[in-house]
Amino acid sequence: MPMIPVRTVEKKYHTLEEIQKRKEELAADIQKDSDQFATLWNGLFTPRKDLSKGEWAANVISKSVTAIDAFLLARKLLKNYGYIFRRKKH
Numbered sequence: 887m888p889m890i891p892v893r894t895v896e897k898k899y900h901t902l903e904e905i906q907k908r909k910e911e912l913a914a915d916i917q918k919d920s921d922q923f924a925t926l927w928n929g930l931f932t933p934r935k936d937l938s939k940g941e942w943a944a945n946v947i948s949k950s951v952t953a954i955d956a957f958l959l960a961r962k963l964l965k966n967y968g969y970i971f972r973r974k975k976h
Contacts, residue, residue: 899905
């Protein structure tokens with residue numbers, strides 16, 4: 887994902903027309919960037935293509951294995967390093 891470049895412009899404006907022109911240019915740039923951002927954002931939430939039964943099963947199995955792996959990792963870390971999170975009794 888490309889980063890939006892930071893533009894630094896040091897230009898001195900001498901008339902109100904120059905300021906107005908620059909303001910319109912910036913508004914157009916902001917609108918273009920906003921449209922690009924909206925497209926990328928909406929792309930995160932669009933439903934994916936319909937999966938075949940085999941792809942669906944593979945997807946469920948993959949997510950299940952990931953969830954089990956995360957659970958086992960958390961359990962192991964708490965078992966070995968749980969003393970860090972326990973409260974001291976007074």
